[in-house]
Amino acid sequence: MYEVGRICVKTAGREAGKYCVVVKKVDTSFVMVTGPREITGVKRRRCNVVHLEPILEKIKISSDASDSEVAKTLEKENIFEKLQIKKPDLEKIKKMRAEKEDKKEKQEKKKEKEKPKEDKKEKPKKKETKKK
Amino acid sequence: MPRPRLRTNFLKKIRKKLPGGGYVIHYKKRNPSLPSCAECGKSLQGVAKGRFNKIKNAAKSIKKPTRKYGGNLCANCTKKNISQNVFKS
Numbered sequence: 001m002y003e004v005g006r007i008c009v010k011t012a013g014r015e016a017g018k019y020c021v022v023v024k025k026v027d028t029s030f031v032m033v034t035g036p037r038e039i040t041g042v043k044r045r046r047c048n049v050v051h052l053e054p055i056l057e058k059i060k061i062s063s064d065a066s067d068s069e070v071a072k073t074l075e076k077e078n079i080f081e082k083l084q085i086k087k088p089d090l091e092k093i094k095k096m097r098a099e100k101e102d103k104k105e106k107q108e109k110k111k112e113k114e115k116p117k118e119d120k121k122e123k124p125k126k127k128e129t130k131k132k
Numbered sequence: 133m134p135r136p137r138l139r140t141n142f143l144k145k146i147r148k149k150l151p152g153g154g155y156v157i158h159y160k161k162r163n164p165s166l167p168s169c170a171e172c173g174k175s176l177q178g179v180a181k182g183r184f185n186k187i188k189n190a191a192k193s194i195k196k197p198t199r200k201y202g203g204n205l206c207a208n209c210t211k212k213n214i215s216q217n218v219f220k221s
Contacts, residue, residue: 009218011211017200053215 002031002049005059007079012051015042019083020052021074024064036067039074039088057082169206179203 002008006022010033020042024032029049035042044067059073074080080087134157143159150156163183167176178197180187187195196203201210 009214011214012207014198016210017214053218055218 001054002052003058004063005061006054007057007059007083008033008052008054010042010047010051011053018042019085020047021059021061021070023061023070032064034067034070036071038067038090038093039071040085167203169209170204171209172206174206176203176206 002022002025004022004024008020008022010016010018010020018035019040020033020035022031023034023044026032026046030046031049031052032044033042033047033052034044037043057079059070059077059079061070061073079085138159142162144162146158146160147155148158161183163181166181167179168174169176180190180195199207199210201213205213
């Protein structure tokens with residue numbers, strides 16, 4: 001039932017209710033699984049079979065395939081239309097991430113500018129108190 | 133004797149020991165009842181307890197589980213609901 005390429009729904013944990021693809025068999029009870037993360041939100045991870053619910057759709061991939069290979073085959077076999085998943089704009093996500101990093105860099109630069117000024121002000125005050 | 137308003141049971145009473153050996157009663161407002169599952173009625177885990185003014189500044193991940201239907205259904209009921217919806221479709 002949980003062979004390579006089977007599409008499942010996760011039923012437990014923070015990723016419950018999201019679609020994923022079986023990539024590799026580990027044991028009788030464990031299986032490797034991906035969304036991939038950028039498309040459905042499921043991280044590439046080991047997962048117990050009890051926490052999965054299989055559905056009828058299946059895709060053709062080799063065992064232990066990478067995330068980019070899985071994403072291409074999902075597009076080829078029109079899985080997005082069958083399951084009514086929204087196709088994510090990967091360019092939008094890249095822009096959002098770049099904007100976030102820019103904000104972080106600006107904040108760090110501001111902190112670096114503020115710190116040395118405070119140190120200079122504190123030093124002369126101490127000398128004045130000693131003279132008195 | 134306490135005030136007649138405090139003689140009812142609407143406030144919680146706490147005994148505090150004094151250094152001289154006696155005790156004093158402190159009055160405290162009661163906590164609200166714990167949230168329970170909407171389907172089976174089981175009390176939920178991973179939800180913050182206490183009055184609102186103590187919880188409100190806590191982080192979002194402490195107040196509720198980050199699962200789907202978190203803070204509304206228990207873990208077993210979400211599992212049932214998701215797997216039933218898969219069979220229907």
